[in-house]
Amino acid sequence: MDFEDTPEEVEFRAEVRDFLDANAERKAPGASFAIPYGGDGLVTAAKEWQAKKAAAGFSGITQPKEYGGRGGTVIEQVIYNQEESDYVTPIGIYEIGLGMCIPTMLAYATEEQKQRFAPPAFRGEEIWCQLFSEPQAGSDLANLRLRSERDGDDWILNGQKIWTSGAHFSDFGVIVTRSDPEQAKHKGLTYFFIDMKSPGIECRRIHQISGTSNFNEVFFTDVRVPDSQRLGAVGDGWRVSLTTLMNERLAIGERPPPGYEEAMALAKQIELENGPAIEDGGVRDKIADWYVNARGVTLARYRSMTALSRGQDPGPENSIGKALTGKMRQDIAAFGMDLMDQSGVISDPELATMRGMFQDALLAGPGGRIAGGSDEILRNIIAERVLGLPPDIRVDKGIPFNELAKKERG
Amino acid sequence: MNFDFSEEQNLLREQARRFLAENAEGKARGIIEGDALFDRDLWRGMADLGWMGTVIPEEYGGIGLSHEDLCVIAEEIGRSIAPTPFSSSVYLATEALLLAASDEQKEDFLPRIASGDTIGCFAHNEGTRKPEPGSIATIYTDGKLTGEKKPVADGDVADFAVVLAKTPDGEPVLTLALLDNVASETLETIDPSRSHARLRFDGTPAALIGNIGNGWTLSERLLDRAAILFAFEQLGGAHRCLDMAVDYAKERYAFGRPIGSFQAIKHKLADVFIATELARSHAYYGAWTLTTDAPDLPVAAAAARVAASRAYYLAASENIQTHGGMGFTWELDCHLYYRRAKLLNLALGGERRWKHKLVSRLENRNVAA
Numbered sequence: 001m002d003f004e005d006t007p008e009e010v011e012f013r014a015e016v017r018d019f020l021d022a023n024a025e026r027k028a029p030g031a032s033f034a035i036p037y038g039g040d041g042l043v044t045a046a047k048e049w050q051a052k053k054a055a056a057g058f059s060g061i062t063q064p065k066e067y068g069g070r071g072g073t074v075i076e077q078v079i080y081n082q083e084e085s086d087y088v089t090p091i092g093i094y095e096i097g098l099g100m101c102i103p104t105m106l107a108y109a110t111e112e113q114k115q116r117f118a119p120p121a122f123r124g125e126e127i128w129c130q131l132f133s134e135p136q137a138g139s140d141l142a143n144l145r146l147r148s149e150r151d152g153d154d155w156i157l158n159g160q161k162i163w164t165s166g167a168h169f170s171d172f173g174v175i176v177t178r179s180d181p182e183q184a185k186h187k188g189l190t191y192f193f194i195d196m197k198s199p200g201i202e203c204r205r206i207h208q209i210s211g212t213s214n215f216n217e218v219f220f221t222d223v224r225v226p227d228s229q230r231l232g233a234v235g236d237g238w239r240v241s242l243t244t245l246m247n248e249r250l251a252i253g254e255r256p257p258p259g260y261e262e263a264m265a266l267a268k269q270i271e272l273e274n275g276p277a278i279e280d281g282g283v284r285d286k287i288a289d290w291y292v293n294a295r296g297v298t299l300a301r302y303r304s305m306t307a308l309s310r311g312q313d314p315g316p317e318n319s320i321g322k323a324l325t326g327k328m329r330q331d332i333a334a335f336g337m338d339l340m341d342q343s344g345v346i347s348d349p350e351l352a353t354m355r356g357m358f359q360d361a362l363l364a365g366p367g368g369r370i371a372g373g374s375d376e377i378l379r380n381i382i383a384e385r386v387l388g389l390p391p392d393i394r395v396d397k398g399i400p401f402n403e404l405a406k407k408e409r410g
Numbered sequence: 411m412n413f414d415f416s417e418e419q420n421l422l423r424e425q426a427r428r429f430l431a432e433n434a435e436g437k438a439r440g441i442i443e444g445d446a447l448f449d450r451d452l453w454r455g456m457a458d459l460g461w462m463g464t465v466i467p468e469e470y471g472g473i474g475l476s477h478e479d480l481c482v483i484a485e486e487i488g489r490s491i492a493p494t495p496f497s498s499s500v501y502l503a504t505e506a507l508l509l510a511a512s513d514e515q516k517e518d519f520l521p522r523i524a525s526g527d528t529i530g531c532f533a534h535n536e537g538t539r540k541p542e543p544g545s546i547a548t549i550y551t552d553g554k555l556t557g558e559k560k561p562v563a564d565g566d567v568a569d570f571a572v573v574l575a576k577t578p579d580g581e582p583v584l585t586l587a588l589l590d591n592v593a594s595e596t597l598e599t600i601d602p603s604r605s606h607a608r609l610r611f612d613g614t615p616a617a618l619i620g621n622i623g624n625g626w627t628l629s630e631r632l633l634d635r636a637a638i639l640f641a642f643e644q645l646g647g648a649h650r651c652l653d654m655a656v657d658y659a660k661e662r663y664a665f666g667r668p669i670g671s672f673q674a675i676k677h678k679l680a681d682v683f684i685a686t687e688l689a690r691s692h693a694y695y696g697a698w699t700l701t702t703d704a705p706d707l708p709v710a711a712a713a714a715r716v717a718a719s720r721a722y723y724l725a726a727s728e729n730i731q732t733h734g735g736m737g738f739t740w741e742l743d744c745h746l747y748y749r750r751a752k753l754l755n756l757a758l759g760g761e762r763r764w765k766h767k768l769v770s771r772l773e774n775r776n777v778a779a
């Protein structure tokens with residue numbers, strides 16, 4: 001084992017720090033304040049930031065140079081993420097596009113398409129979104145209905161997507177559609193990439209419990225998509241979707257606050273019956289648990305990075321992170337507010353303790369336990385794919401999709 | 411960064427696992443049901459493989475491998491719940507000597523420990539007391555110890571003890587005493603496969619390890635180092651419980667289907683898996699800090715200890731739950747792991763105490779940063 005950087009890594013880390021020092025503000029020690037997720041000014045800020053990152057060679061670190069990446073190593077990506085997490089930078093705009101959509105493009109698109117689409121995406125000029133979920137298809141994604149029908153050299157898309165993060169400011173998107181309803185559920189799906197400005201696409205923003213509107217309903221009325229924008233074979237969309245979903249983000253240090261550090265900072269400020277909250281056994285117990293979880297997830301990721309860098313399968317460590325941290329953030333938010341007593345209700349950033357970070361997280365937190373695989377689905381995955389426990393009893397197996405859909409409508 | 415064990419270490423693991431599968435199977439039950447305090451044949455076998463001397467330098471009769479190698483062995487011992495005084499003699503007594511003993515003391519004891527002929531233990535507890543130097547009641551004066559230590563893991567099988575005491579002026583000291591003429595009494599505990607005793611020192615000759623006054627600091631450092639090694643034992647045990655539960659959940663049918671297809675069981679076992687993966691990640695990092703004596707060792711040790719304690723107790727208790735009525739029987743091994751899980755959670759001080767240490771160290775780290 002070796003946690004020390006190699007000489008090349010030392011050099012890379014120094015290069016990253018120089019870049020960050022010159023271009024971003026370092027987080028104040030003990031209290032990190034993120035730019036709130038979802039605000040509209042964020043897109044402009046994120047575009048500017050992404051352009052700088054790309055110019056300095058820190059966008060798409062692990063992706064090939066010929067498509068606008070750095071052609072670097074997984075460890076360099078880890079180092080970059082570690083360092084950037086110490087600075088206040090706009091996050092939450094490019095993760096889906098660069099982490100999931102572009103890797104799928106690089107796996108399935110033609111050479112010409114890769115040359116055309118990957119570099120502007122890495123420079124942040126074109127933003128991508130992921131059009132998977134539908135009203136009847138979330139956890140059970142393969143239950144999707146949005147129809148694609150062949151028409152000469154084109155396909156015509158009709159139907160609805162929902163919960164599409166960033167659709168309203170995205171330029172392109174990847175989409176999985178039903179091309180043959182007579183096949184069983186996971187068959188008869190076909191995958192495309194689309195121009196979000198195509199005629200017939202209508203985006204309606206959805207008001208979230210956090211008060212922001214970051215995700216959307218997207219309606220498709222006779223949207224024409226050239227067959228050349230199909231990724232993978234006709235009827236093979238499920239497999240292509242799995243490529244998208246398996247491109248786990250190498251997102252270390254992107255855990256939105258508050259975490260255990262902020263909980264500690266808060267506990268130092270608050271006075272309880274027997275003195276400062278940080279001295280209270282119950283408070284210490286929770287902080288210790290949160291530290292062990294957060295740090296454990298980071299260390300587990302390092303283990304997968306090591307496996308990856310040796311060309312091995314990284315294994316399930318990434319799902320354990322997602323399975324823990326959503327709930328943890330929500331718990332930290334609720335607990336922090338409890339320490340504030342009734343004043344905890346105040347969310348006005350000018351008045352609330354620590355600029356309302358805990359109140360924000362209380363309202364934004366539940367989303368983290370649902371998006372990108374709910375807590376329950378992740379536990380099913382761990383149980384079935386890692387531990388090898390028998391699958392759930394499936395009542396939809398082998399039945400043609402159109403018959404299933406009839407049943408569900410009741 | 412390279413965050414995994416090496417090829418050689420994985421070979422060592424395989425060898426250890428094979429040896430223990432052949433020689434430790436059923437041995438913990440044998441100790442609980444019989445009169446012996448530990449399994450001497452197993453102990454001999456471990457000595458023949460050189461395990462007790464893993465980190466003891468060659469000049470003192472050991473093999474001079476690294477702590478990472480010892481961690482590999484510890485995990486396998488934990489998996490097999492081997493009933494031997496390995497943790498007392500190797501993670502505690504040996505570490506204490508390596509930390510602070512004089513060359514003469516090392517020459518005298520380490521070769522005998524490495525060969526397995528001499529067994530050491532660490533006597534620090536004195537019942538339920540405030541965890542601070544002021545509460546030490548055992549007195550060290552004029553080269554003699556007086557006082558009572560309990561519970562002392564392996565106090566009844568060890569040849570010598572490293573004893574935490576204080577001078578009449580209240581200065582904490584770490585001392586070394588032969589136990590030949592010390593009254594020891596085996597205590598009734600939740601897990602008799604790991605013997606615990608009460609030791610009564612009554613003017614017992616003892617030698618200083620380290621200096622007068624630094625006994626508490628040394629003892630805390632010793633506990634930190636041992637915590638990482640114990641974490642590997644705990645991890646091994648936790649993983650074994652998870653394996654047992656998963657195997658049973660695949661075979662046992664209820665309502666016409668394997669119980670492992672019910673989500674209540676699946677999600678429970680997924681949570682156990684998550685806890686063991688966290689524990690494994692912390693333990694690995696701990697192993698690295700131990701091997702390199704990294705400045706982050708105290709934080710890493712406390713975190714590894716908490717993660718391992720949580721994982722083992724969860725895995726052991728949910729393993730019984732997954733086995734239903736069968737899990738509550740004496741015949742199945744579930745309870746042996748349940749006992750061992752709680753025993754190891756309390757060894758070196760309980761989970762609460764380590765959480766308290768962890769947060770204190772995080773506070774100091776933030777101030778220092």
Ligand SMILES: Cc1cc2nc3c(=O)[nH]c(=O)nc-3n(C[C@H](O)[C@H](O)[C@H](O)COP(=O)(O)OP(=O)(O)OC[C@H]3O[C@@H](n4cnc5c(N)ncnc54)[C@H](O)[C@@H]3O)c2cc1C
Binds near residue numbers: 377
């Ligand atoms: C903030 C946010 C951003 C999102 N962004 C995008 C995006 O950009 N693109 C996109 O395509 N989608 C996006 N989604 C959608 C997300 O993928 C779905 O919400 C998610 O997959 C859950 O689907 P659902 O909402 O239909 O809930 P359902 O699938 O109806 O689930 C409801 C509840 O039932 C549980 N459940 C369902 N099936 C099982 C099962 N087999 N076992 C146990 N429990 C089960 C779930 O865990 C959940 O608690 C986003 C969601 C959120 C909250």
